[in-house]
Structure formats: C-alpha cells, structure tokens
Amino acid sequence: MIFVTEVLTNAIRAGTAVGYVSVGEVIGQRSGVINLGAEGSMLAGALTAFALTAWTGNPWYGVMCGGISGALMSLIHAFVVITRNANQLATGLAIMFFGQGITAYFGSSYVNLQISGFEPIALPFLSDIPIIGSIFFHHDILTYLSMLMVPLVWVFLFSTKWGVILRATGERDEVVYAHGKSPNCIRYMAVVVGGFFAGVGGAQLSIAFSHSWMENITQGRGLIGVILVIFASWRPERAMLGAYLFGGSQALIVSLQGRGYNFSSFLLFMIPYILTIVVLVMVERTGWNPMPEALKKVFGRG
Amino acid sequence: MLAKRVFFNKYSIGTKITMALGICIVYGVFLYTQGANPFLIYYEMFQATFGNVYGIGEVAIKATPFILTALAVAIPARVGLISVGGEGQLACGALSSTFAAVYIFKDMPSFIGIPMLLLAGALGGALWAVVPGILKIVARVNETITTLLLNYVAFFLVGYFIYGILKSPDAYGWPFSPRFSDSLRLPTLEGTRIHIGILIAVAVAIIVWYVTMYTHLGFRMRVVGGNVKAAKHSGIIVERMQFVTLIVGGAVGGLAGIIEVSGIEGHLRPMTGVGYGYIGFLVAWMAGNHPLLIIPFAILLAAISVGGNALEMHSGLNSSIVLILMGFILIVILAIGKRGGK
Numbered sequence: 296m297i298f299v300t301e302v303l304t305n306a307i308r309a310g311t312a313v314g315y316v317s318v319g320e321v322i323g324q325r326s327g328v329i330n331l332g333a334e335g336s337m338l339a340g341a342l343t344a345f346a347l348t349a350w351t352g353n354p355w356y357g358v359m360c361g362g363i364s365g366a367l368m369s370l371i372h373a374f375v376v377i378t379r380n381a382n383q384l385a386t387g388l389a390i391m392f393f394g395q396g397i398t399a400y401f402g403s404s405y406v407n408l409q410i411s412g413f414e415p416i417a418l419p420f421l422s423d424i425p426i427i428g429s430i431f432f433h434h435d436i437l438t439y440l441s442m443l444m445v446p447l448v449w450v451f452l453f454s455t456k457w458g459v460i461l462r463a464t465g466e467r468d469e470v471v472y473a474h475g476k477s478p479n480c481i482r483y484m485a486v487v488v489g490g491f492f493a494g495v496g497g498a499q500l501s502i503a504f505s506h507s508w509m510e511n512i513t514q515g516r517g518l519i520g521v522i523l524v525i526f527a528s529w530r531p532e533r534a535m536l537g538a539y540l541f542g543g544s545q546a547l548i549v550s551l552q553g554r555g556y557n558f559s560s561f562l563l564f565m566i567p568y569i570l571t572i573v574v575l576v577m578v579e580r581t582g583w584n585p586m587p588e589a590l591k592k593v594f595g596r597g
Numbered sequence: 598m599l600a601k602r603v604f605f606n607k608y609s610i611g612t613k614i615t616m617a618l619g620i621c622i623v624y625g626v627f628l629y630t631q632g633a634n635p636f637l638i639y640y641e642m643f644q645a646t647f648g649n650v651y652g653i654g655e656v657a658i659k660a661t662p663f664i665l666t667a668l669a670v671a672i673p674a675r676v677g678l679i680s681v682g683g684e685g686q687l688a689c690g691a692l693s694s695t696f697a698a699v700y701i702f703k704d705m706p707s708f709i710g711i712p713m714l715l716l717a718g719a720l721g722g723a724l725w726a727v728v729p730g731i732l733k734i735v736a737r738v739n740e741t742i743t744t745l746l747l748n749y750v751a752f753f754l755v756g757y758f759i760y761g762i763l764k765s766p767d768a769y770g771w772p773f774s775p776r777f778s779d780s781l782r783l784p785t786l787e788g789t790r791i792h793i794g795i796l797i798a799v800a801v802a803i804i805v806w807y808v809t810m811y812t813h814l815g816f817r818m819r820v821v822g823g824n825v826k827a828a829k830h831s832g833i834i835v836e837r838m839q840f841v842t843l844i845v846g847g848a849v850g851g852l853a854g855i856i857e858v859s860g861i862e863g864h865l866r867p868m869t870g871v872g873y874g875y876i877g878f879l880v881a882w883m884a885g886n887h888p889l890l891i892i893p894f895a896i897l898l899a900a901i902s903v904g905g906n907a908l909e910m911h912s913g914l915n916s917s918i919v920l921i922l923m924g925f926i927l928i929v930i931l932a933i934g935k936r937g938g939k
Binding site for chain 2: 371374375379381382384385386388389390391392393394395396397399400403510515518519522525559561562564565568569571572575576579580594
C-alpha cells in the first residue's frame with residue numbers, strides 16, 4: 296500500500312508539468328493550430344522562472360514571467376503559421392530548436408544553482424485523509440493550481456460562449472466569421488494562452504519539481520504534452536489524466552528501482568506512446584474522429 | 598509544376614540577398630550585445646566550414662545524415678504523406694546494423710561486411726516504417742502522429758539494448774555498444790574523417806530524383822500525391838503506393854543510422870543521431886521535398902552546426918548560440934516563404 300501511494304504521489308508530481316502543456320495545447324489545438332513549439336515555450340518558461348526566482352527570491356514572479364515568456368515564444372509560432380500561413384509542423388520544430396538554443400545559451404550561468412522555489416505544502420484537514428490525502432494533498436502550489444485549472448478549462452471550453460466560439464474556430468471558421476468574430480484573432484489568443492500554460496508547466500518543472508536548471512531540462516516533455524492531446528481526443532480532463540499516466544510510468548520506475556528491482560526502465564518509458572497508438576487505432580475503429588477539422592488539413596488528408 | 602513549388606524559385610535574387618543580409622545583421626547585433634565581435638565571428642565560422650579542406654569535410658560529414666533523413670521525409674511526401682519518422686528510422690537503422698556488426702558480420706572482410714551492414718541498416722529503418730505503414734492502410738491511422746510517437750519508442754528501444762545486452766564490457770561502464778571491427782568501418786579519405794557516406798547520400802538523392810521524375814513508378818507516385826481520386830480511377834492501388842513509399846522512406850532513414858555509426862562514431866550510443874530526424878524534416882520542407890534541392894539545404898544546416906562548434910573553440914561563446922542562429926534562420930524562412938513548399 297505504501298508502494299502504491301508512493302507511486303501515485305510521484306505520478307502527480309512528475310506529471311503536472313506535462314499536464315500544464317497538454318491542457319494549454321488542448322486550447323490551442325481546439326482552435327486549429329498545433330504547436331510543436333510548446334517544447335520551446337516550456338523551456339523558455341522553465342529558464343525565465345528559474346532565473347527570476349533565483350534573482351528575486353520570490354517564486355511567484357518566476358511563475359508569472361515564465362508563463363509570459365512561454366506565451367511570447369508561442370506568439371512567434373502564431374505569427375508565422377496564422378499570419379504568414381506557414382506549415383505548422385515545420386514551424387513548431389523550428390521554434391523548438393530556437394527555444395533549445397536560446398535557453399541553453401542564456402541558462403549556462405544557472406547550471407549547478409539550487410533554489411528553494413515552491414516546496415510541497417500539506418493542505419490542512421484534506422491531507423489527513425488516509426491514502427487519498429497523501430496522494431493528492433502533499434504537493435506544491437502549482438500542482439494544486441493545475442488541479443483547479445482542469446475543471447476551469449473544461450467549463451470554459453464546453454459551457455461558455457467563448458468556448459463554443461473557440462471550438463467553432465477549429466471546426467468551421469467560416470461560421471465564426473459569419474458570426475462577426477475574426478477566426479485568426481481567436482487563434483492568436485488560443486495559441487498564446489497555450490504557450491502561457493506551457494511556460495507555467497516549464498516553471499513548475501524548474502522551480503517546484505527539480506529546483507535546479509540544466510540544459511534541455513524538459514527532455515521532450517513539451518512534445519509529449521502535444522501528443523497527449525491526441526491521446527486525450529482534445530479534452531482537457533483526459534489530457535491531464537494522460538499526463539499523470541506519463542508521470543506514473545516514470546514514478547513506477549523510480550520506486551521499483553529504489554526497492555532494488557533491477558530491470559530496464561526503457562520498456563516502461565515506452566508505455567505512454569504505445570498506449571497512445573493503441574487508443575488511436577481503437578478510436579479510428581469506431582469511426583469517430585474527434586480531431587478538429589482545421590487540424591485535419593495540417594495532417595494532410597486523413 | 599514541381600519547380601514552382603520550390604522555395605528558391607519564388608523570389609528574386611534581390612529578395613534572397615536582402616533576407617540573408619537581414620539575418621546576418623540581426624544576429625550580428627545579438628552577438629555584439631553578447632560581447633563578441635560579429636565580423637570576427639562570421640569570419641571564423643566561414644573559416645571553420647568552407648575556409649579549408651578540413652572544414653569542408655566536417656560539413657560534408659554533418660550533411661550526410663541530414664540529406665538521408667530529409668529524403669526519408671521527401672519520399673512519402675511524393676504521395677502526399679507527411680512522415681516525421683526520420684528520427685526513429687535512423688535509430689532503428691543504427692540499432693539493427695549494430696546488432697549485425699556485433700553478432701553476425703564481425704569478422705567479415707570489408708567488401709562483404711559493409712554492404713551487408715548498409716542493408717541491415719536499411720532493413721531496420723524499413724521495418725520501423727512498416728508499423729505506421731500498416732496502421733495507415735489497415736486502420737487508417739494518421740501517419741504523421743504514429744511516426745512522431747514511434748520516434749520515442751525507437752529512442753527507448755535503443756536505450757534498452759545499449760544498457761542491456763548490447764552494452765560493451767570494455768566501455769568502462771559507459772552505455773556504448775561494442776566497437777565495430779575495423780573492417781566494418783566505412784572507408785575514409787586518406788588521413789581525414791571524410792567517409793564514403795556523403796557519396797552514398799548524394800547517390801540516393803539522385804536515384805530518388807530520377808525515379809520520381811523519369812520513371813513510370815515516379816509518375817504514378819505523383820498522381821497519387823496530386824489527386825487520390827484520379828489515381829484510383831486510373832487503376833493505381835493507392836494504399837500500396839502509400840505503403841511502399843513509407844517503407845522506402847524508412848529504409849533511407851535507416852541508412853542514415855548505419856552511416857552515422859559506422860562512418861563516424863564506431864559504436865552506438867543512446868544519443869547517436871538524436872535530433873537529426875527533425876532537422877531532416879526541416880531540410881525537406883525548405884527544399885519543397887525536391888530530392889536534389891535537399892542537398893544544398895542539408896549543407897546549409899550542416900555548415901551552421903559545424904560553424905557553431907568552431908565558435909565555441911575560438912570565441913568562448915557557448916556553442917548553443919548557434920542553435921539560436923539556426924532556429925532564427927528557419928523561422929525567418931518559414932515566415933517569409935509564404936505558402937512555400939507546402
């Protein structure tokens with residue numbers, strides 16, 4: 296039982312950063328823009344947050360500026376793919392490389408620095424509930440925020456007027472246009488908000504999870520977050536679940552190896568990706584394709 | 598028709614020069630703010646890449662995998678498929694050929710061993726492409742997503758074997774495969790690191806170009822790529838064309854893997870060729886998927902990355918500064934090349 300709670304607790308700890316990216320990407324992709332540059336946004340957010348926290352001592356400045364720098368990175372993506380109509384996949388990869396370069400360069404003086412950042416807080420009363428308390432309520436503040444974020448994004452997407460407009464932009468933008476809104480303007484906002492989320496995810500990684508900075512700290516988590524959206528069939532709650540699954544596969548490895556089990560962690564790392572493919576095949580079998588229409592154009596004909 | 602889609606034909610010489618100058622100036626200002634002399638740095642980068650024989654060789658070495666991974670994207674693109682699987686195909690080609698080199702062809706003489714290794718690499722890449730190929734034609738799952746996902750699986754597969762049964766006992770605990778025997782290393786130009794890989798890559802590019810432009814098969818590929826309905830009505834089995842191009846693309850991607858291992862490193866590491874598949878995708882995009890135009894664009898990106906290493910040695914600036922330049926150039930090209938190469 297201790298083992299299970301340990302794995303589940305760490306699954307949430309390790310999955311939260313990916314969850315931020317993924318939920319943000321749900322918003323962006325619902326508008327019809329896929330942003331592989333989320334990896335770059337996440338890196339920018341992680342470094343900015345770390346640098347600001349180290350400099351000011353206040354991690355909240357770090358989170359805010361981390362989010363903003365993530366948003367700025369995605370603004371480049373938005374400009375190139377929406378205004379200049381460039382290929383979304385190629386642009387995303389270019390932004391990923393750009394983010395890797397810019398953070399590796401400016402981050403080199405922060406390597407080997409330790410900061411306190413956000414420490415886990417046990418929520419009063421809630422954390423005393425057996426098992427559930429220790430799994431869900433012994434985390435840092437950004438993890439709690441991510442748990443709050445999911446229902447908020449869900450409500451926004453599925454029961455507000457702006458949510459409907461956002462989803463319509465991804466499905467049939469001429470309807471949005473006829474309604475008197477600019478689809479491109481909505482796409483800009485969606486992509487930038489997605490980038491902000493990715494930046495906050497990066498911030499969670501550097502100032503609440505690892506408390507340190509290293510080159511390419513995200514190690515592909517941004518791309519994973521983007522892919523999880525497909526796994527999640529463009530729903531925020533499933534995206535977060537996917538992120539926890541991803542965190543869980545990592546936590547399981549750490550826990551098992553900590554108990555002296557000797558096996559290769561690489562096979563476990565594959566699980567989320569193979570699972571996604573299986574889900575895709577099953578979804579395709581039902582004939583129900585939840586991919587927003589505008590994205591289908593990006594991926595070529597089905 | 599093809600030429601019109603190619604990026605470079607759409608702009609006047611003036612536009613291109615302005616663009617290149619603009620990039621140089623903006624990046625130069627950035628370098629200046631970092632306390633470096635941009636003119637000196639540009640001079641050093643040029644010296645390190647095209648300034649002498651050694652530099653040209655380094656660029657050629659670096660461009661080799663980029664050409665092949667770009668072709669791995671360009672071949673399926675001919676029939677309208679978007680593959681991002683160069684990364685995984687490279688890894689699997691490297692893995693399968695490392696197995697072959699360590700267990701099967703260890704004591705073979707070069708003239709049998711090396712062709713066999715190349716075959717093993719191509720086979721590994723092709724096998725890796727079978728998965729998205731089958732998923733595409735049987736279950737109609739989008740090939741872009743599956744190839745992207747399988748890149749990660751391939752990366753972990755390489756890690757699994759390198760930390761497991763392929764781990765060399767003589768590597769002082771490092772996760773390396775055993776070294777290839779000397780007979781299985783690609784022949785190099787006397788006294789340099791330049792190996793025959795670049796010739797293979799260019800040859801493959803020319804073959805792909807010839808086949809797609811001047812053969813019946815290439816014509817049918819272009820019909821499928823242009824209009825699926827028309828292709829079906831004219832009796833072409835679209836699914837078979839899609840499957841075959843994915844596999845052939847995978848084989849070419851696998852070649853990049855074996856050439857990287859046998860030509861340069863001599864053993865497989867977990868990080869061998871990581872990122873080359875994505876660079877290949879960008880190269881293919883910039884070249885509008887034209888097999889021959891891929892070569893200069895691969896050389897351009899190779900030169901930037903070689904120049905970056907030189908920068909670190911000479912000016913003390915972190916070599917990642919050149920990734921900034923690469924990302925910046927790519928973004929500018931993407932932003933300016935309106936609807937180009939789609």
